[in-house]
Amino acid sequence: xxxxxxxxxxxxxxxxxxxxxxxxxxxxxxxxxxxxxxxxxxxxxxxxxxxxxxxxxxxxxxxxxxxxxxxxxxxxxxxxxxxxxxxxxxxxxxxxxxxxxxxxxxxxxxxxxxxxxxxxxxxxxxxxxxxxxxxxxxxxxxxxxxxxxxxxxxxxxxxxxxxxxxxxxxxxxxxxxxxxxxxxxxxxxxxxxxxxxxxxxxxxxxxxxxxxxxxxxxxxxxxxxxxxxxxxxxxxxxxxxxxxxxxxxxxxxxxxxxxxxxxxxxxxxxxxxxxxxxxxxxxxxxxxxxx
Amino acid sequence: xxxxxxxxxxxxxxxxxxxxxxxxxxxxxxxxxxxxxxxxxxxxxxxxxxxxxxxxxxxxxxxxxxxxxxxxxxxxxxxxxxxxxxxxxxxxxxxxxxxxxxxxxxxxxxxxxxxxxxxxxxxxxxxxxxxxxxxxxxxxxxxxxxxxxxxxxxxxxxxxxxxxxxxxxxxxxxxxxxxxxxxxxxxxxxxxxxxxxxxxxxxxxxxxxxxxxxxxxxxxxxxxxxxxxxxxxxxxxxxxxxxxxxxxxxxxxxxxxxxxxxxxxxxxxxxxxxxxxxxxxxxxxxxxxxxxxxx
Amino acid sequence: xxxxxxxxxxxxxxxxxxxxxxxxxxxxxxxxxxxxxxxxxxxxxxxxxxxxxxxxxxxxxxxxxxxxxxxxxxxxxxxxxxxxxxxxxxxxxxxxxxxxxxxxxxxxxxxxxxxxxxxxxxxxxxxxxxxxxxxxxxxxxxxxxxxxxxxxxxxxxxxxxxxxxxxxxxxxxxxxxxxxxxxxxxxxxxxxxxxxxxxxxxxxxxxxxxxxxxxxxxxxxxxxxxxxxxxxxxxxxxxxxxxxxxxxxxxxxxxxxxxxxxxxxxxxxxxxxxxxxxxxxxxxxxxxxxxxxxxxxxxxxxxxx
Numbered sequence: 001x002x003x004x005x006x007x008x009x010x011x012x013x014x015x016x017x018x019x020x021x022x023x024x025x026x027x028x029x030x031x032x033x034x035x036x037x038x039x040x041x042x043x044x045x046x047x048x049x050x051x052x053x054x055x056x057x058x059x060x061x062x063x064x065x066x067x068x069x070x071x072x073x074x075x076x077x078x079x080x081x082x083x084x085x086x087x088x089x090x091x092x093x094x095x096x097x098x099x100x101x102x103x104x105x106x107x108x109x110x111x112x113x114x115x116x117x118x119x120x121x122x123x124x125x126x127x128x129x130x131x132x133x134x135x136x137x138x139x140x141x142x143x144x145x146x147x148x149x150x151x152x153x154x155x156x157x158x159x160x161x162x163x164x165x166x167x168x169x170x171x172x173x174x175x176x177x178x179x180x181x182x183x184x185x186x187x188x189x190x191x192x193x194x195x196x197x198x199x200x201x202x203x204x205x206x207x208x209x210x211x212x213x214x215x216x217x218x219x220x221x222x223x224x225x226x227x228x229x230x231x232x233x234x235x236x237x238x239x240x241x242x243x244x245x246x247x248x249x250x251x252x253x254x255x256x257x258x259x260x261x262x263x264x265x266x267x268x269x270x271x272x273x274x275x276x277x278x279x280x281x282x283x284x285x286x287x288x289x290x291x
Numbered sequence: 292x293x294x295x296x297x298x299x300x301x302x303x304x305x306x307x308x309x310x311x312x313x314x315x316x317x318x319x320x321x322x323x324x325x326x327x328x329x330x331x332x333x334x335x336x337x338x339x340x341x342x343x344x345x346x347x348x349x350x351x352x353x354x355x356x357x358x359x360x361x362x363x364x365x366x367x368x369x370x371x372x373x374x375x376x377x378x379x380x381x382x383x384x385x386x387x388x389x390x391x392x393x394x395x396x397x398x399x400x401x402x403x404x405x406x407x408x409x410x411x412x413x414x415x416x417x418x419x420x421x422x423x424x425x426x427x428x429x430x431x432x433x434x435x436x437x438x439x440x441x442x443x444x445x446x447x448x449x450x451x452x453x454x455x456x457x458x459x460x461x462x463x464x465x466x467x468x469x470x471x472x473x474x475x476x477x478x479x480x481x482x483x484x485x486x487x488x489x490x491x492x493x494x495x496x497x498x499x500x501x502x503x504x505x506x507x508x509x510x511x512x513x514x515x516x517x518x519x520x521x522x523x524x525x526x527x528x529x530x531x532x533x534x535x536x537x538x539x540x541x542x543x544x545x546x547x548x549x550x551x552x553x554x555x556x557x558x559x560x561x562x563x564x565x566x567x568x569x570x571x572x573x574x575x576x577x578x579x580x581x582x583x584x585x586x
Numbered sequence: 587x588x589x590x591x592x593x594x595x596x597x598x599x600x601x602x603x604x605x606x607x608x609x610x611x612x613x614x615x616x617x618x619x620x621x622x623x624x625x626x627x628x629x630x631x632x633x634x635x636x637x638x639x640x641x642x643x644x645x646x647x648x649x650x651x652x653x654x655x656x657x658x659x660x661x662x663x664x665x666x667x668x669x670x671x672x673x674x675x676x677x678x679x680x681x682x683x684x685x686x687x688x689x690x691x692x693x694x695x696x697x698x699x700x701x702x703x704x705x706x707x708x709x710x711x712x713x714x715x716x717x718x719x720x721x722x723x724x725x726x727x728x729x730x731x732x733x734x735x736x737x738x739x740x741x742x743x744x745x746x747x748x749x750x751x752x753x754x755x756x757x758x759x760x761x762x763x764x765x766x767x768x769x770x771x772x773x774x775x776x777x778x779x780x781x782x783x784x785x786x787x788x789x790x791x792x793x794x795x796x797x798x799x800x801x802x803x804x805x806x807x808x809x810x811x812x813x814x815x816x817x818x819x820x821x822x823x824x825x826x827x828x829x830x831x832x833x834x835x836x837x838x839x840x841x842x843x844x845x846x847x848x849x850x851x852x853x854x855x856x857x858x859x860x861x862x863x864x865x866x867x868x869x870x871x872x873x874x875x876x877x878x879x880x881x882x883x884x885x886x887x888x889x890x891x
Binding site for chain 1: 627628629752753754779780781782783784785808810848850853854857860861864865866876877879880881883884887
């Protein structure tokens with residue numbers, strides 16, 4: 001189900017019941033690609049402005065679907081989405097989307113332009129940016145992702161990691177207040193993943209108000225965030241600080257998720273008869289073992 | 292050196308850097324000039340074609356396009372064209388009035404078969420035009436990126452927008468298709484290799500096996516193309532694309548001296564054609580060069 | 587079965603624009619019953635090397651000997667000592683005889699193998715390979731069933747359309763498509779990319795099982811955890827050259843080399859190194875994953891107590 005493309009734009013006013021510091025507010029959100037089978041089941045969550053969030057969950061748990069719902073690419077069956085307090089409707093979805101940058105997983109299929117330059121320009125053209133200002137924005141965004149020397153390169157001459165960096169440049173060129181990364185590093189080698197991670201950290205450092213949603217398999221990414229949301233079978237089953245979430249070893253294991261290294265080793269030690277009590281991170285484990 | 296006809300060659304000449312719109316219009320003007328008749332005297336026309344040929348060679352060299360490659364890449368087609376044309380030479384006759392002696396119109400005879408000057412001239416006309424047209428299009432496509440070509444075409448066709456033909460949507464579709472040709476090629480290569488590892492032989496084998504091999508290639512290729520196009524649509528939407536909304540256009544090229552020169556060249560060319568057509572100069576008549584009769 | 591590469595070079599688009607040297611003077615032997623990791627960043631030549639192993643790409647020059655199958659593209663020289671380009675061209679034009687016999691023995695699972703699926707039912711797709719290699723319908727189905735059992739796809743799936751399956755299931759079906767050919771050497775290009783932790787462990791379990799049954803395994807991967815835990819030998823490629831060739835243990839202990847490359851040992855290994863520095867007398871060769879590290883810690887701690 002896709003949004004109908006209505007041209008007349010009427011912004012719904014900010015809903016008073018939504019907290020003023022909310023960036024994304026999901027209320028009883030349900031969605032299914034097929035009517036009888038729900039991929040998202042009654043999700044309620046309030047993501048605050050400037051938070052950096054990690055979404056984790058195994059393949060098919062509904063994380064990507066949720067990202068597309070928030071960006072208004074898919075339309076929910078039931079429930080509501082509020083972006084900065086404004087309820088999303090068919091009429092204003094295109095407007096609300098201006099505040100959201102979404103980067104997908106596949107490097108090849110999201111490279112739209114013929115060259116790096118054209119690809120970053122694509123979003124600017126859509127936003128009706130004055131063409132005379134585009135060159136500066138393009139250079140600025142390309143520099144932020146370290147692709148300034150490749151402006152005229154074509155996608156077939158770029159590596160997957162480089163293409164993903166261009167995709168991020170394309171997303172931030174539109175100056176979004178919310179940046180969603182849908183497993184942006186999943187198809188890259190470790191170096192590519194590291195670069196993406198650093199770029200995101202740098203964005204956040206430069207612009208603390210930026211709300212970041214990182215959909216990921218990487219435990220390290222999740223550990224870096226303010227808050228971790230765990231999805232399973234279309235439901236939100238955990239929502240807390242990383243330390244707290246990763247304390248639920250058993251639950252995470254049950255839903256086939258990896259757990260942080262320190263927790264894993266502590267558990268293996270416990271299984272072998274050495275109980276060190278609760279462990280938060282590597283340093284703590286190191287200290288306990290080397291005393 | 293390896294070149295394939297008409298494929299973009301990434302050089303950095305001033306012709307490559309010239310605005311595609313200037314190049315497109317100039318190309319059309321040059322093409323028109325190839326089809327003009329400049330003189331009643333066929334030999335004068337052919338002489339002008341020879342001059343055009345030299346001019347196009349100069350342009351080819353400026354754009355670093357190998358004009359010899361035209362002849363090489365079209366070798367197979369040339370054989371056929373020449374075969375047909377020679378047949379034509381043997382079987383055309385000038386329509387002479389009753390009682391006129393055909394002797395001066397005949398170039399030579401092979402046994403009872405007369406070969407007329409007219410057929411030879413006609414043959415030269417066709418070959419000259421064909422060569423010139425291929426040369427000029429080859430220069431254009433070799434020096435202009437497909438995407439720029441699309442944009443230039445979109446610009447040229449803007450009047451169609453007035454009658455509500457959505458030119459920009461077609462242009463977007465064409466640009467995306469061009470963008471994904473290399474991706475599809477890579478994908479094809481990948482699937483062929485994967486199937487070859489499963490014992491499919493794309494080079495040898497019986498007809499029935501080859502059909503099966505093709506199915507094993509095409510179905511995965513379609514599946515992957517569908518997936519890619521779905522993801523592409525999402526990515527375009529996510530970056531705010533709305534086919535019905537107004538968009539601005541990003542241009543990499545700034546109008547420069549070279550574009551001005553290109554326009555000047557095109558204008559001079561038009562003036563030259565017009566002058567030639569009006570005055571119809573005939574150097575052969577001027578110098579009283581005896582020519583064979585053609586009619 | 588062993589494969590030997592002698593002075594293998596490969597260049598994409600030789601003598602053309604876009605010419606790119608992908609492999610330089612590779613000398614390498616994959617012994618019978620090996621479990622080898624090929625490591626290297628994107629574009630280091632891993633994929634090109636893999637494709638040499640079953641003749642999908644022929645060396646620009648060099649020689650590949652796979653038991654009795656020989657691909658001989660060694661350089662021909664003229665009298666004046668220069669390379670005889672015409673003779674080389676001629677060599678490349680000769681069609682390989684009976685290349686299928688090599689491809690049957692060396693099975694390659696490409697990255698994202700799910701894209702090679704095309705038949706209308708799972709069982710048909712998996713039996714496609716064996717049939718191509720001349721097995722009868724019955725034999726092919728029998729081998730397909732065995733392969734599907736190995737990858738954990740049960741009978742209820744046999745008649746289903748492979749396109750309806752989930753991503754992980756599709757990948758397992760695609761891998762079964764190669765296993766059904768019963769290759770002597772199984773080559774896998776990044777088999778764990780895109781899988782979650784559970785999927786990865788399951789797949790690596792399957793590969794280890796095949797190794798134990800006698801299949802040689804060659805694994806191209808970025809995943810150092812996998813290299814440490816499962817592989818017996820680690821070969822590092824960079825810019826088309828072999829820059830390192832040892833056991834994973836030696837590779838990860840070679841801190842000087844690691845510093846100059848962009849490789850990072852797996853977390854469990856780094857942590858074990860920290861512990862050793864912190865005074866625990868661990869035996870690094872025993873450390874493969876958190877479980878084995880835990881065992882080592884217990885052994886050392888137990889000894890202390």
